[in-house]
Amino acid sequence: MPEEFWEKSCLARKYSTRSSTKELNVYREDYMKLVIYGIGKQAECTHYLFTHDSPYEVVAFCVGAAYLSAVGTQFQGLPLVAFEELTALYPPSEYKLYIAVGLNKVRRQLFEEAKAIGYRFASYIGSRAITWPNLVMGEHVFIESPSLIHPFVTIGDNVMILACTIGHHTVIGSHNLLSVAVLGGNSRVGDNTFIGMGAIINENVQLGHNNIIGAGSLIGKHTEDNAVYTGEYSKKRLVDASRVKVFK
Structure with missing residues (x-):
C-alpha cells in the first residue's frame, strides 16, 4: 500500500483520532487484511468504504455454509467462503473481520461467535x-x-x-x-x-x-x-x- 495513502488515511481521516507520529506507527504495525461477513447491499457498501476510505485491504467475503451453494464462490470479484471454514482459510492471527449485517440480533450473534474463535475486528x-x-x-x-x-x-x-x-x-x-x-x-x-x-x-x-x-x-x-x-x-x-x- 502506497506511503501517501497511509498519511492521508490515518491523518486526514483522523482515524481513531490519532495525532502523534508514535501513535501512527503503532497503527501501521496493527494493520491487517480484512474479511467481510455478508453479501448484501450493506456488505457491498462496506467493501467500497473500507477499500476507498481506510487503510484496510479487503481480501475476501464469507457467509454461513448454508447460503454458500446458492450464491457461488465470488462476491465483488473476491473469494466468498464459508464462515465455518474461515479460521483455516483466513486465520485470526493474520486477518481481521467486519460483520456487515444490519440486524442487531444477528450481528451480535456473529460478533460473539467470531470473537470466541479468536478474531479481532476492524472499525471504521x-x-x-x-x-x-x-x-x-x-x-x-x-x-x-x-x-x-x-x-x-x-x-x-x-x-x-x-x-x-x-x-x-x-x-x-x-x-x-x-x-x-x-x-x-x-x-x-x-x-x-x-x-x-x-x-x-x-x-x-x-x-x-x-x-x-x-x-x-x-x-x-x-x-x-x-x-x-x-x-x-x-x-x-x-x-x-x-x-x-x-x-x-
Whole structure:
C-alpha cells in the first residue's frame, strides 16, 4: 500500500483520532487484511468504504455454509467462503473481520461467535465524519460520514452509526444501530437498540435495552426495556399538486 495513502488515511481521516507520529506507527504495525461477513447491499457498501476510505485491504467475503451453494464462490470479484471454514482459510492471527449485517440480533450473534474463535475486528470512521480526540469506543464500530459526534461521547462494541448527530456526554451501549438520527447531549442508549431515520432523542433521555425507535420518532422521556416507538406518517392532503404553488 502506497506511503501517501497511509498519511492521508490515518491523518486526514483522523482515524481513531490519532495525532502523534508514535501513535501512527503503532497503527501501521496493527494493520491487517480484512474479511467481510455478508453479501448484501450493506456488505457491498462496506467493501467500497473500507477499500476507498481506510487503510484496510479487503481480501475476501464469507457467509454461513448454508447460503454458500446458492450464491457461488465470488462476491465483488473476491473469494466468498464459508464462515465455518474461515479460521483455516483466513486465520485470526493474520486477518481481521467486519460483520456487515444490519440486524442487531444477528450481528451480535456473529460478533460473539467470531470473537470466541479468536478474531479481532476492524472499525471504521468515515473521512467526512467529525469526531473529537476524547471519543471512547469499543471494537467493531462503524461510523459513516457525515456523522457528527461531539466531545465526551462513549460508544460500546459492535455499533453502527449511519450519518447521525450525537450530542456531548452521550453513552451508547453495545450491539446498536443508529440511522440518520439526532441524539441530544447527555443521552443514554441501552444495548441491542435500533434508532431509525429522522428520530430525535432529546437531551438527558435514557433509552432502555432492546428498544426499537421508529423513523421520525421524537423521544422526550426515558424509555423502558423492550419498548417500541413509532413516529406519525404524513397524511395525504385532499388537493391536486398542480393547484399548489410551492414558491411565491
